[in-house]
Amino acid sequence: MSAIVSLYLDTRRQKKDGTFPVKLRVTFQRKQQYYPTSITLTESQWEKVGKPKPREDFIRDTKRLLETFSGRAEKIIRDMPLFSFEEFEKRYAGSSEAPSDNVVVGFESYIGQLKQERRVKTAESYQCAANAINRYHQRKTPLTYRDIDPQWLKGFEQWMIGNGNSITTVGIYLRSLRTIYNQAVEDGIVDRDSYPFTKRRYQLPTGRNVKKALTLADIEKIFHYPAKPGTAEEKARDLWLFSYLCNGMNPKDMARLTYQQVGAKQIRFIRAKTERTKRDVKAINVIITEDIRRIIDKWGQKPVAPQRYVFDVLEPGMSADREMAVIRQFVKTINKYIRRIASTLGIDKDVTTYTARHSFSTVLKRSGAPIEFISESLGHQDIRTTESYLDSFEDEVKLQYANALTSFRSSKEHD
Structure with a gap:
């Protein structure tokens, strides 16, 4: 118990x-x-x-x-x-020693914890944030939590943008800092009354959502692209489509997918991104269509065994660092070929594995699916996260709605 x-x-x-x-x-x-x-x-x-x-x-x-x-x-x-x-x-x-009020020490401690949990990519993101904060501080004395006030945060934001960083990057780094600050509040290092991350004191910046989804017509072109059978290009195309068809499945989750998670009618998995960070995480269920089954049958490893990875990306017993390196190469390879395919087909967008996820959610939206269903399919805990994924409607649909505003004209012309 x-x-x-x-x-x-x-x-x-x-x-x-x-x-x-x-x-x-x-x-x-x-x-x-x-x-x-x-x-x-x-x-x-x-x-x-x-x-x-x-x-x-x-x-x-x-x-x-x-x-x-x-x-x-x-x-x-x-x-x-x-x-x-x-x-x-x-x-x-904790220990009898007084906890450090050094922000960088807080980052180092949290980064070590992330690495122990094999969350290497997240650890690298926090390390980038810590490096940027160090460069901005540039003082002989360490940066303390009491130094982090609205004025400091606004200064850091302006400094980052002045050095060519996007507002999205600024937001990512400051959300990391907020997490470290929250930990310091919990540990009693800094008083909660000094908390600067509120709407009235300092609001984290959010980047403009760059539309990444493809139209259904473009996805149809990729689906029917005549790749030479058995080539790396054909495999990359099929795995991109697999991600799109499987609720926008992340490449890491594709690489870690085992036959045990693949049933007769559905695939059931928990996102690697959330399995250690959220409580009561719900599994994502993917209905297996003929196209999904075809891709598994074509590229899945044989013989089939419950604990075996479906795709030949990872090997059992890999270290966290090695696993991350292999998955990065996996993503790089898919992106290399899917970009070539998109260019050949005249698709004027930077098509990547990330595009597959955005396209899945946006195509569902345009087909009339409820946002709650899309959110559940993506494994989001908050509908606002889903909304940030959804692209706007296609220009043809907008024109159709615009023409509807004066539809009375066409009816009179036919009288």
Whole structure:
């Protein structure tokens, strides 16, 4: 039996500001122990935090911080070979040394954790963010969490753009910094009242969504492209189509797909991107069409065995670094040939594996599929993420709707 972690609003003693302390509750064999957090809330705020999608910035930030508290406790419990409250308290409290308020140290610690979890690509992204922050700081004294205020964040944003970086890159780096800052709040390194990442203080920039989806007509051209049988070009085309047909499956998930996940009527898998980062992650279900089955039969490894990878990309026992390198080459190869095919067909877009995912969602949208269905198919937890994937309607459809505004003209002309 494993210990259970939950959050609890302790209403026994109200503070002068009308709030109550939020505590971490750990339950094991019917025994409960409570541990303090740095967060206090009113009863109405606590009720809002419990809702799936709170609207207020303060409530959303608080919910995220509380999830960080409980997530850390759950990880500690998972890593314990045998649970005891005494051992849990020792691990949860950490070492006796005062935690560092050096932001770069925070990055290094988190990057090490990511590497242990084999999340190499994410670790590299955080390392890039840390490098950029280091270059911007350029002082003899280390950058501390107390240095991170709205003015510093705006300065970093302007410096990044001035050095030729896109607003999308700035947003990615600052979201990484926000995660490290949240960890520091959880560890008691910085006071929560200093939290700068709010709508009123500093709002993270978001890049303009560059439309990446293909039209159905372009996808039809790729589908019927006469690649020479048995060539690398034919394989790249088929694997690109496999991604498109399988809910926009990520190349990493394609590489890690095993026959055990392929049933008679559907493929069932959990995205590698989310399996370690979210709780209660739902599996993605892909209905197997004739075209999907044809691609598996043509390019799948033989003989078929439950634990065997479907496609010949990875090998069992690979290190995380080696696996990442192989998947990158896999993506590079597909992109090389699919770009050639697109160019030959006169498709005026940069077609990549990422295009397949965007095209899947956008074609469904244009066919009238509900956004909730598209979101579930992509494995998104938030519909707003799905909305960012969806391309606008094709020009022909826009013209059709525009003509509808004066459809009375055509009816009179026929009278």
